[in-house]
Every structure is written in structure tokens, then in C-alpha cells.
Amino acid sequence: MTTGYDADLALLINxxxxxxxxxxxxxxVDPAKGETIAELPLASPADLxxxxxxxxxxxxxxxxxxxxxxxAILHKAAALIRERADAIARLLxxxxxxxxxxxxxxxxxxxxxxxxxxxxxxxxxxxxxxxPSGQRAMVLKQPVGPVAAFSPWxxxxxxxAKKLAPALAVGCSVIAKPPxxxxxxxxxxxxxxxxxxxxxxxxxxxxxxxxxxxxxxxGSPVIRKVSFTGSTPVGRHLMRLAADGLKRIxxxxxxxxxxxxxxxxxxxxxxxxxxxxxxxxxxxxxxxxTRFYVQAGIYERFVEGFAARTAQVKTGHxxxxxxxxxxxANVRRPDAISxxxxxxxxxxxxxxxxxxxxxxxxxxxxxxxxxxxxHADIMNNEPFxxxxxAAPFTTLDDAIAKANRxxxxxxxxxxTENMRQANLLGDAVExxxxxxxxxxxxxxxxxxxxxxxxxxxxxxxIEGMESYLATKAIxxx
Ligand code: NAD
Numbered sequence: 001m002t003t004g005y006d007a008d009l010a011l012l013i014n015x016x017x018x019x020x021x022x023x024x025x026x027x028x029v030d031p032a033k034g035e036t037i038a039e040l041p042l043a044s045p046a047d048l049x050x051x052x053x054x055x056x057x058x059x060x061x062x063x064x065x066x067x068x069x070x071x072a073i074l075h076k077a078a079a080l081i082r083e084r085a086d087a088i089a090r091l092l093x094x095x096x097x098x099x100x101x102x103x104x105x106x107x108x109x110x111x112x113x114x115x116x117x118x119x120x121x122x123x124x125x126x127x128x129x130x131x132p133s134g135q136r137a138m139v140l141k142q143p144v145g146p147v148a149a150f151s152p153w154x155x156x157x158x159x160x161a162k163k164l165a166p167a168l169a170v171g172c173s174v175i176a177k178p179p180x181x182x183x184x185x186x187x188x189x190x191x192x193x194x195x196x197x198x199x200x201x202x203x204x205x206x207x208x209x210x211x212x213x214x215x216x217x218x219g220s221p222v223i224r225k226v227s228f229t230g231s232t233p234v235g236r237h238l239m240r241l242a243a244d245g246l247k248r249i250x251x252x253x254x255x256x257x258x259x260x261x262x263x264x265x266x267x268x269x270x271x272x273x274x275x276x277x278x279x280x281x282x283x284x285x286x287x288x289x290t291r292f293y294v295q296a297g298i299y300e301r302f303v304e305g306f307a308a309r310t311a312q313v314k315t316g317h318x319x320x321x322x323x324x325x326x327x328x329a330n331v332r333r334p335d336a337i338s339x340x341x342x343x344x345x346x347x348x349x350x351x352x353x354x355x356x357x358x359x360x361x362x363x364x365x366x367x368x369x370x371x372x373x374x375h376a377d378i379m380n381n382e383p384f385x386x387x388x389x390a391a392p393f394t395t396l397d398d399a400i401a402k403a404n405r406x407x408x409x410x411x412x413x414x415x416t417e418n419m420r421q422a423n424l425l426g427d428a429v430e431x432x433x434x435x436x437x438x439x440x441x442x443x444x445x446x447x448x449x450x451x452x453x454x455x456x457x458x459x460x461x462i463e464g465m466e467s468y469l470a471t472k473a474i475x476x477x
Pocket of ligand 1: 150151152153154179180210211212214229230231232233234237238252253254255285286332382383384
């Protein structure tokens with residue numbers, strides 16, 4: 001296995017790729033080994049000012065570009081992403097840790113986002129209102145303006161694409177701040193856009209100390225919209241910064257997804273589906289199935305079957321062909337997860353699989369905790385790691401109450417063959433997305449987003465495009 005990390009690490013400002021050149025550097029680490037593999041240049045305040053100025057000018061140019069031309073560039077970028085998919089996926093695995101097959105899936109999904117948004121951009125409609133003869137009133141949808149987009153390290157390519165694709169499709173310019181942990185794959189995505197012919201200043205990429213970059217960008221009147229994916233505390237902080245400039249915001253924040261497993265489900269089929277989903281991307285997924293509430297009559301069989309399948313999940317470097325789960329993405333995560341597991345065990349939870357960190361890098365074993373009491377920290381705080389927690393429920397009402405007991409409301413899942421029960425659940429569960437007998441809820445044409453402490457606004461679907469549009473009414477007498 002060769003692990004040579006072949007990333008061009010640079011900032012993209014006003015069409016120029018900017019290297020070290022005296023800038024501060026940030027170490028990029030292979031999380032499977034805990035070793036530094038490259039150094040990333042960070043933007044200075046002067047770089048950020050240059051990017052803001054270019055985004056302002058880029059917006060004027062891009063909003064006036066006919067939608068067919070914008071769409072053609074985005075389709076070309078999608079084609080380039082597909083052409084370069086293997087190389088981009090390899091960078092992603094090296095810097096983030098996920099198995100290569102998952103990285104390839106992420107890259108393919110990102111190309112699809114650009115294609116879908118390019119198509120949909122020509123279907124942004126306004127309205128003509130009824131007025132007396134000779135008069136007119138029209139409602140127009142226009143791009144909101146330059147966007148500051150902050151994307152996280154768990155799906156570095158897909159979540160950056162999820163902001164770039166709709167914003168660019170409708171005519172906004174974007175300054176993207178990808179996560180410093182995973183810059184190579186984000187840079188490779190940006191290259192596809194510039195190579196597809198996106199003009200300078202329309203999409204830019206700045207790396208930096210997150211709080212310094214966000215204060216600088218959000219403090220500027222140039223930025224009209226902020227899109228953030230990450231934790232709830234950081235989301236709150238960015239909302240406060242955005243409030244001063246009255247900037248539009250989309251907040252895709254944390255979750256703690258409940259999974260309600262009913263006695264009428266096909267137990268083996270359900271287990272075969274839920275266990276790989278739990279450990280996908282080592283559980284570092286905002287909609288990761290986490291709180292497994294299982295109806296009492298099948299609870300013991302469920303946790304036994306879950307534990308047996310968990311023990312089979314092969315961990316290793318993401319570039320190794322037989323790896324099913326890689327390391328956690330950064331040095332912070334194993335400590336955070338250890339503390340949650342130890343707390344739960346001390347409060348009476350049974351550790352039925354895993355429970356410990358690995359011997360090197362940032363690994364943590366695939367873990368199942370059963371009989372976890374509500375007062376355990378892990379039942380209340382998003383683990384964002386490879387830990388499933390299980391507890392029994394009795395009735396439908398009990399299941400709904402348990403699902404809704406947290407302030408989070410991103411995704412919820414249920415497994416049942418009873419469609420009336422499924423519909424009642426769909427109505428009653430407090431979350432932005434519900435998957436019944438499926439986990440396939442993150443797709444290009446559907447809105448993706450949460451309620452309550454999981455944020456607001458949608459990414460994906462026409463709702464995701466609308467979040468980059470402003471509404472204008474024009475009255476003619
Ligand atoms: P964190 O709260 O420090 O950071 C979360 C993300 O926000 C990172 O990508 C980080 O670069 C960015 N960030 C932090 N401060 C920022 C600022 N002032 N301005 C702009 N961006 C900023 O936590 P972490 O240790 O990186 O991640 C752990 C937690 O983050 C998890 O528990 C999870 O809740 C959350 N998270 C959620 C998602 C998601 O998809 N919703 C993705 C990644 C992380």
C-alpha cells in the first residue's frame with residue numbers, strides 16, 4: 001500500500017492559487033497513523049480582503065452570466081469530478097480516514113449535486129400578480145449575493161459541493177472555507193470548477209483559523225449569506241456574528257438520530273442494514289443512527305445480533321481494500337468518545353462490543369452500549385463517532401416520546417412493516433427528516449436540514465436553491 005499524499009495545498013483567491021509564501025502553516029495529518037503528511041498555508045487578513053473584493057466583483061459578473069452558460073460550466077465541472085474521482089477519493093481517504101469505497105461514493109454524489117443544480121437553475125420562476133389593465137406587478141427571484149460557506153471535515157467534498165453547487169447555479173459568488181483537516185480533496189474539487197471555466201472571483205477557497213476567518217468574512221458588508229455545517233455551539237456563534245450584518249443564514253448543525261425498531265420488522269434484514277450504517281464514516285455523520293430504541297419483545301435479540309455484527313467490522317487504514325471502518329478524523333474525537341463511553345458504563349450501561357480506542361492513529365473500536373440510561377451523557381450529547389446506544393421501549397407513544405426527548409431534530413429513522421404506524425411516526429417525530437425502513441435521506445433532489453437545535457434552512461432540493469435567492473417585487477402603474 002503506497003500512501004504518498006499528492007495534494008496541491010493552496011488558497012484560491014481571485015483565480016490565483018496561492019502557496020506558502022510566508023503564510024502561517026497548518027499540519028495535515030493522516031488520522032490512521034497520527035502522522036503529519038503535509039502543510040497547509042493559511043490565509044492572512046490581506047488574503048481575506050482580496051477574496052472579499054474579488055467575490056464582490058465576481059458576483060456582478062456571474063449574476064449577469066446567462067443561466068445556460070452557468071449550467072454548462074457546472075456540468076463540465078461534474079464531468080471533471082467524475083474523471084478525477086479516483087485521485088480525489090484517494091486524497092480524501094488519506095486526510096480524513098474513511099474507507100476508499102466510501103470516499104469514491106462521496107465524490108460521485110458530489111458530481112451529481114453539480115449536475116442536478118445546473119439543471120434546476122433554469123427552473124427558477126417568479127410570478128405575475130393580477131392588476132388592472134396597463135399595470136403590472138411581478139415577483140422576481142434573484143441571487144442573494146456573495147456567500148461565505150463553511151463546510152466540515154466529515155464529508156469534505158460532498159458538503160462543500162452541497163453549498164457551492166446551488167449557490168453557483170443561481171448566480172451567487174462564493175468564498176468557501178473548507179476544514180483545515182481535509183484540504184487536499186476540497187482543493188481538488190475547486191480545481192474541477194476552475195478547469196471547467198468558472199471565472200476568477202466566482203468561487204474562491206480560503207483556509208485559516210476558523211474563528212479569524214469567520215469574523216473577518218462575516219464582518220464585511222460584501223457577504224450577504226452565510227451557510228455553515230458543523231456543531232451547534234459554532235452555529236450559534238456564527239449566527240451572532242451574522243446578526244450584526246443582518247445576513248441570511250443556513251445552519252446545518254448536529255443531530256442525535258433516534259432509530260425506532262418495532263417488533264413487526266424483519267429483524268435480520270434490519271440488523272444487516274443498521275450496523276453498516278452506524279459505522280459508516282466511523283459514525284461521524286450528522287444523521288448517523290445513534291439512539292436505538294427497540295421494542296421490548298425483540299430488544300435482547302436485537303442487541304445480541306448488533307453486537308455480533310459489530311465485532312465483524314474490520315477497522316484499518318482506509319486505503320486497505322478490506323477496511324470497513326477507518327479512524328476518526330482528528331485527534332479530538334477519540335478523547336471525546338472515550339469520555340462518553342466511560343461515563344455510560346459508570347452509569348450502568350452494558351458494553352456489548354468495542355469500547356476502547358485503537359493502538360495507533362485516531363482509531364476507536366466499533367462500539368455498542370446497551371441499557372443506556374437517559375442520564376448518561378451519551379444519551380444527550382451527540383457522540384459523532386462509532387458508538388451505538390440501545391434502550392428498550394414498550395408502545396408507539398413511548399417510542400415517540402423517547403425519540404423527541406432531546407433538543408436536536410435533524411434525522412430520525414424507524415423500522416416497521418406497519419404503514420399506519422409509519423405514517424403516525426412520520427407526523428409525530430420532531431425532526432427535519434424521517435427515514436422509514438431506509439437511511440437514504442441525503443439525495444440531490446430532496447431538502448436536507450433540521451429543526452430545533454439542529455438548525456434551520458435546507459440544503460438539497462429546490463429548497464436548497466431557494467436559500468440562495470432573494471425575492472423582489474416590481475410594481476408598474
Ligand atoms: P467544532 O465545534 O470545533 O467544529 C465543528 C466545525 O466547525 C469544524 O469543521 C470547524 O472547522 C468549524 N468551526 C469551528 N469554529 C468555527 C468558527 N468560529 N467559524 C467557522 N467555522 C468554525 O468541533 P469539531 O471537534 O471539529 O467537531 C466535533 C463536533 O462538530 C461534533 O460533535 C459534531 O457535532 C459537529 N460536526 C457536525 C457536522 C455536521 O455534519 N453537522 C460536521 C462536523 C462536525
